[in-house]
Amino acid sequence: MTRKTLILAIALAVLIVGGAVAAWQLSPKPGAPQGQALVGGDFQLVNQDGKPVDQSVLNGKWSVVFFGFTYCPDICPTTLQSLEMAVDRLGPKAKDLQVVFISVDPERDTPQLLKTYLANDAFPKGVIGLTGTPEQVAAAARAYRVFYEKSGEGPGYTVNHSTASYLMDRKGRFNRVLAYGLGPDETAHQISEAMRGG
DSSP states (O other): OOHHHHHHHHHHHHHHHHHHHHHHHHSOOTTOOTTOOSOOOOOEEEETTSOEEEGGGGTTSEEEEEEEOTTOSSHHHHHHHHHHHHHHHHGGGGGGEEEEEEESOTTTOOHHHHHHHHTOTTSOTTOEEEEOOHHHHHHHHHHTTOOEEEESSSTTOEEEEOOOEEEEOTTSOEEEEEOTTOOHHHHHHHHHHHHHHO
């Protein structure tokens, strides 16, 4: 075997092993339905009333889960306003939907601050606001494959974060991504379509 052939064989072996490891890491969790995306899962947080909640808060209703923060200057209020308009377009189906806002800024977003922020008339009625310790928030973000990172120093810092929302079914299972900027009409259409199928 020549040196060049040996190097190619080693490179091929590394690729095969690397591919197998990646496939194992991305494979569904034990007991997960076939083809289900790895979005969502266990979390331990507190709601805007300071009461501990876990992923069971998603059971029984369709849920739009969105990660953001109360000091967000544009993406978060825009998303929540768009969701309010989408909920309005759902008509009677709206009673089967809840919006869950999970803070990625646990340093500032106390339950009381979340409660005040989410009471805005332009946001969906009854939004469930969740926060927790930095470790709890990080665990929830990992479960939903959400990116976030603090940017800047001092009290005026901001938080860069993923902008998509996630539609979860009545059993808390991932159904689809609702992209940022989708608009209320298309958002309502996507939710209605999902409800019809499930």
